[in-house]
Amino acid sequence: MGNTSSENWPLKRRDIAYYRQRQKNRVFTALVAFFADEARQGNVTKKELAIRLGRDPAQITRWLSAPSNFELDTLSDILLAMGAEMDHEIVRFQDRSEVEDIYCTTGTDANSRAFASDNVVPLNAKEAVCVTSGSTIRYIHACG
Amino acid sequence: MSIDALISWRIQENALYPLKPRARGASLKRRMYVPPEIWEMLQRAHEDEQMEDRLGSLQADLELFVEGQPIDPKYLFLLYPARQAVWEIRSVRPAPSIRVLGLFAKKNVFVATNFAFREDLGEWQSREWKNVKRAALAGWRRLFHPYDPLESTNIQNLVTGAINGKYFK
Numbered sequence: 001m002g003n004t005s006s007e008n009w010p011l012k013r014r015d016i017a018y019y020r021q022r023q024k025n026r027v028f029t030a031l032v033a034f035f036a037d038e039a040r041q042g043n044v045t046k047k048e049l050a051i052r053l054g055r056d057p058a059q060i061t062r063w064l065s066a067p068s069n070f071e072l073d074t075l076s077d078i079l080l081a082m083g084a085e086m087d088h089e090i091v092r093f094q095d096r097s098e099v100e101d102i103y104c105t106t107g108t109d110a111n112s113r114a115f116a117s118d119n120v121v122p123l124n125a126k127e128a129v130c131v132t133s134g135s136t137i138r139y140i141h142a143c144g
Numbered sequence: 145m146s147i148d149a150l151i152s153w154r155i156q157e158n159a160l161y162p163l164k165p166r167a168r169g170a171s172l173k174r175r176m177y178v179p180p181e182i183w184e185m186l187q188r189a190h191e192d193e194q195m196e197d198r199l200g201s202l203q204a205d206l207e208l209f210v211e212g213q214p215i216d217p218k219y220l221f222l223l224y225p226a227r228q229a230v231w232e233i234r235s236v237r238p239a240p241s242i243r244v245l246g247l248f249a250k251k252n253v254f255v256a257t258n259f260a261f262r263e264d265l266g267e268w269q270s271r272e273w274k275n276v277k278r279a280a281l282a283g284w285r286r287l288f289h290p291y292d293p294l295e296s297t298n299i300q301n302l303v304t305g306a307i308n309g310k311y312f313k
Contacts, residue, residue, distance in 0.1 A: 017200030025208045033214035036307045065218055066236050096169020
């Protein structure tokens with residue numbers, strides 16, 4: 001996905017479901033990670049959150065258990081109870097770089113290239129493998 | 145041959161597929177490889193619209209791992225017995241809940257081996273659970289014998305960015 005030109009309309013059901021879940025996961029993991037960080041620093045516990053929100057502790061546990069369909073109001077309440085709020089930024093797909101498979105197309109043998117990085121594993125003189133490079137995973141299958 | 149090299153061979157023979165985010169520009173911080181049965185399920189359109197929704201959610205849930213999002217025990221859990229080093233990724237919503245089983249080849253490198261619908265598995269000591277765990281181990285051996293999976297009950301030895309918690313029974 002990432003291409004929202006009119007030839008892709010109407011949006012596919014799977015893409016809609018994917019981005020909905022992705023959005024939930026990202027918001028939820030940010031919330032849980034923030035709570036875990038605050039708890040580790042001794043700033044808050046689930047019980048204290050429950051008191052601050054006037055809720056049953058079991059409800060707090062449920063909220064922090066899985067990315068459910070809780071509303072933005074609930075998210076705001078939980079963050080407010082921890083003295084925080086969420087910053088938002090909207091990004092166009094077209095402004096993001098594509099994650100790419102990189103294929104080595106030079107005529108040099110793979111080993112010299114492979115040894116240039118600890119993350120590249122040479123298979124033989126012509127092939128090197130699968131590397132994690134910074135934030136992008138690159139697969140180099142056939143060099144030379 | 146290193147296990148990285150072996151993974152590469154398995155990719156070349158289409159026995160494993162690297163999971164990459166559908167979303168453009170999503171960054172990859174960890175690696176996950178999936179077997180053909182999961183790969184095809186994620187790639188092919190399903191005739192049932194509800195399954196289309198479900199598979200879109202499953203893909204997003206699996207990508208949470210590769211994008212390096214914080215991991216907690218509600219998402220990743222070490223199955224009993226811990227010495228078998230079989231883990232499950234829980235994709236809970238929407239129903240039906242799905243479990244993707246797999247093992248760690250290295251830190252931050254998860255190899256998914258098989259999946260099951262939670263409703264088919266019953267109680268945690270059931271025969272069905274044993275069967276899917278056996279299938280996971282058999283899948284690992286088929287792909288990586290004689291390499292052993294990375295085995296630890298300390299999540300920090302396996303995943304960068306995991307939230308501390310109890311990841312095993």
